[in-house]
Amino acid sequence: MRKKGDDKMMLRKSGCKVTPARLAILNVFKKAKKPLSAQEVIETLHETDQATVYRTLKSLEEKGILRHIDLRHNHAHYELADLAEHHHLVCLECGKIEIVHHCGMEETQNRIVRSSKHFAEIKQHALEFYGICKSCAARQKKL
Amino acid sequence: MRKKGDDKMMLRKSGCKVTPARLAILNVFKKAKKPLSAQEVIETLHETDQATVYRTLKSLEEKGILRHIDLRHNHAHYELADLAEHHHLVCLECGKIEIVHHCGMEETQNRIVRSSKHFAEIKQHALEFYGICKSCAARQKKL
DNA sequence: AATTATTTGCAAATAATTCGCATTTATAAT
DNA sequence: ATTATAAATGCGAATTATTTGCAAATAATT
Structure with a gap:
């Protein structure tokens, strides 16, 4: 720490x-x-x-x-x-959050569930990318 | 459709x-x-x-x-x-959204950027799992 | 210690979402 | 078709989440 x-x-x-x-x-x-x-x-x-x-x-x-x-x-x-790189297990019912380590995306959701303390099932996952779009990149160069 | x-x-x-x-x-x-x-x-x-x-x-x-x-x-x-399975490119500056198709997680972010119309750079991605935790699963069985 | 650009607190504004309740409506039963 | 009923809707108000303007406070610089 x-x-x-x-x-x-x-x-x-x-x-x-x-x-x-x-x-x-x-x-x-x-x-x-x-x-x-x-x-x-x-x-x-x-x-x-x-x-x-x-x-x-x-x-x-x-x-x-x-x-x-x-x-x-x-x-x-x-x-x-x-x-360290990790993801989150989020309960759709109560919102409980658990940290998941050592998870390349290739690893299956099932494997994550098996190694999870608190979760019984994974129903969905979300993967989003965050970046800079071309018009904003162009504008930033000008400034 | x-x-x-x-x-x-x-x-x-x-x-x-x-x-x-x-x-x-x-x-x-x-x-x-x-x-x-x-x-x-x-x-x-x-x-x-x-x-x-x-x-x-x-x-x-x-x-x-x-x-x-x-x-x-x-x-x-x-x-x-x-x-169809897809992800989203989200501009950290202006919020613009672009749909990304044909993206296994193994594909690199760089490849996504190269094939993107609107985005210049990917800086981050987020991957979250959504499911049911054990205590909620137990409670649901009882009901 | 004096200067200056940040940062903070406060109060109020705005945005996002939810709730209670009376009324309406889609469906199931007649 | 008519009725019964559980579900859905509209309305207004309440909550929750976040932001803003501005004056006062403060960290860093000189």
Whole structure:
């Protein structure tokens, strides 16, 4: 696990100011064992305003420090971007989340289920790609 | 493309009543070339109440007729579940969506980019599994 | 210590989704 | 065809999720 000093360095390197709010938010994610919603962060850090949390999540995502995760709940989740590659098992009924490691896409869903502690069945999976479209790439070059 | 009568059959088979609202919503999706948000459906069908649209999207999803898609916009998208397997290219800048066909997961992202009309670069992808966790499976058996 | 560009908190706005309830309607039973 | 009934709808309001404007606070720089 990364040390505190590393967080400050990381923030500075990415052009962020090092503030108590940002360090606190990073810490919440370091302690978490699963992706967190904005609300979960807000509830954990009742000292920090919700607008600040939303703004921080977004900017840390843009810097590549946090990663945005969609889990078909009605809100976004985030996790640290430097975690080992993994996927998520999401319960369609209750929303429970489990982390799945060591999963090349070739591995079958069945194998994942067999090795899962909490899941009985996989019914669907979603794979999305996120990138930059050509018109945005062109616009960025101009600026 | 499926004919109108097929929609009625499909709804009946899944235990839904055949109503004008549902047929209209299915039609919107049949005409669409990309995943639609609830708002897009609502704007297209200004005769239908938004609560009805939300309820219909959810129940058609539960019946397996629509599929829920997360695109990191701040709202859900849906598409017909019986479309050929495909994924989505989502622009991190402007949100533009492009459908990607013929994509086994083994195919590289680079190859996808090369064959894409609109995208210059893929920076990330997300793969999520959706299923039923053991405690929900147990509870469902009891009922 | 003074300057400056960021960041924060607060309050209010907007967006996304859901809920309660009275009414209507599709289907099944007569 | 008529009726009974469970499901679906519309409406308004409530919730939940996220964003915004602006003034005050603060981290980094000089």
